[in-house]
Amino acid sequence: MLTTFTRMWLTRSTQPFRFTNRNDCRIAYADCCRLGLYVHIPFCTQICKFCPYCKVRYDKALCDRYLDALMREIHLVGGMHSGRKTVTSLYFGGGTPVLAADRLGEVMTAIRAHFEITEGVGVELHPNNVTPDILRKLKAAGVTKLSIGVQSFRKKYQRILGRSQVDADALRAALAEVPFETVSMDFIFALPTQTFADLKADIDTAFRIGANHIAIYPFIDFSFTPNDIPVMGKQEKRALLDAITAYCRRKGYVRQSIWTFARESHAGYSSMTRENFLGFGCSATTLLPDQFKINTFSVDAYCKRIAQKRLPTALTLRFTKRQRMIYYLFWTAYGMEIDAQGFADFFGVPLSQMYGMELQLAVWLGWLEKTQHGYRLTPEGAFYYHHFENYYTLAYIDHMWGTLRKEAFPKQITL
Numbered sequence: 001m002l003t004t005f006t007r008m009w010l011t012r013s014t015q016p017f018r019f020t021n022r023n024d025c026r027i028a029y030a031d032c033c034r035l036g037l038y039v040h041i042p043f044c045t046q047i048c049k050f051c052p053y054c055k056v057r058y059d060k061a062l063c064d065r066y067l068d069a070l071m072r073e074i075h076l077v078g079g080m081h082s083g084r085k086t087v088t089s090l091y092f093g094g095g096t097p098v099l100a101a102d103r104l105g106e107v108m109t110a111i112r113a114h115f116e117i118t119e120g121v122g123v124e125l126h127p128n129n130v131t132p133d134i135l136r137k138l139k140a141a142g143v144t145k146l147s148i149g150v151q152s153f154r155k156k157y158q159r160i161l162g163r164s165q166v167d168a169d170a171l172r173a174a175l176a177e178v179p180f181e182t183v184s185m186d187f188i189f190a191l192p193t194q195t196f197a198d199l200k201a202d203i204d205t206a207f208r209i210g211a212n213h214i215a216i217y218p219f220i221d222f223s224f225t226p227n228d229i230p231v232m233g234k235q236e237k238r239a240l241l242d243a244i245t246a247y248c249r250r251k252g253y254v255r256q257s258i259w260t261f262a263r264e265s266h267a268g269y270s271s272m273t274r275e276n277f278l279g280f281g282c283s284a285t286t287l288l289p290d291q292f293k294i295n296t297f298s299v300d301a302y303c304k305r306i307a308q309k310r311l312p313t314a315l316t317l318r319f320t321k322r323q324r325m326i327y328y329l330f331w332t333a334y335g336m337e338i339d340a341q342g343f344a345d346f347f348g349v350p351l352s353q354m355y356g357m358e359l360q361l362a363v364w365l366g367w368l369e370k371t372q373h374g375y376r377l378t379p380e381g382a383f384y385y386h387h388f389e390n391y392y393t394l395a396y397i398d399h400m401w402g403t404l405r406k407e408a409f410p411k412q413i414t415l
């Protein structure tokens with residue numbers, strides 16, 4: 001109800017977000033500025049019950065078949081642009097991408113045949129894969145940023161999450177032997193009985209053993225995940241988020257987004273906050289000025305589509321102008337800043353003309369403060385963003401991912 005009302009208000013329309021199976025056979029990205037790339041590798045040796053992402057149990061033969069299809073998709077899409085297109089960054093997510101570490105060099109060669117990357121390459125890792133041998137392979141393939149899914153160093157929460165013990169000393173030794181420009185570590189907060197002291201200890205350990213960036217994101221109970229972890233109440237969650245934020249500020253860490261903090265200004269890891277991006281692989285999404293599309297979640301259906309030399313798109317949303325603006329502002333605000341000139345350059349119309357009243361209201365409520373270039377979220381605004389994001393995830397993403405897990409190519413989804 002809240003998300004529907006907000007959508008209607010902000011898009012000035014009753015038109016919902018309608019994703020259909022009417023997909024393009026070509027992707028028009030040639031004129032996109034600041035384009036990013038994302039590659040999804042959906043294999044894990046262990047399936048965590050709380051995890052909502054598209055993943056399957058690792059099997060070498062299936063993984064090799066998938067990687068062959070993935071490189072064909074890269075050539076198929078890359079060939080839609082003549083010459084090498086300049087892109088900002090490339091992120092490998094999953095799943096556990098390093099299960100394909102021996103072939104990441106090949107995937108990078110396919111990418112480099114069509115794209116020139118200017119701002120680095122990031123990879124998500126499971127803590128068990130942080131070994132000098134694997135880190136050296138990643139470095140040789142051109143990786144510059146790591147995101148390690150620690151989730152928690154505390155035994156109690158690892159048990160709740162069904163994860164194995166993380167060896168902090170082994171992580172420190174491997175990261176010291178093979179350094180990277182950004183080492184980010186992911187943690188989950190709002191787990192049952194979790195306290196600020198638990199999270200503070202995790203943050204301190206992360207920075208002590210070699211991280212220069214952390215992401216602390218809330219536990220979200222997706223309807224299709226088979227976990228029985230109780231959800232923390234709103235007030236308790238807010239107190240934790242406020243305490244973490246205040247602690248990081250006291251330590252001098254820079255808040256780069258709603259959920260991330262950096263100890264060094266050059267460190268950064270975000271596969272989400274980009275104006276336009278192309279996604280390759282199962283479940284990968286592509287965002288362009290006029291559309292958002294998502295690939296099938298089925299590894300088998302993905303490989304079959306690629307074998308037919310067809311794009312593996314499951315659903316496409318054609319944006320109205322206001323829908324695209326809301327999408328743009330949502331992810332820009334995730335980065336804590338709204339740049340008025342950036343908005344005007346992207347849409348060709350001033351931000352104040354499209355959303356002047358809403359921005360004034362947000363300033364009046366104490367959620368935003370005016371800056372030289374636009375607006376910045378206040379701690380209050382960051383909490384409400386975080387709160388709304390939770391609704392959005394459960395109302396939209398839960399429904400979409402839940403459907404795509406069951407059907408390789410659904411006819412339509414309306415949100």
Ligand code: SF4
Nearest residue numbers: 044047048051094095
């Ligand atoms: S949390 Fe990570 S390791 Fe666990 S199933 Fe999800 S992607 Fe795989």
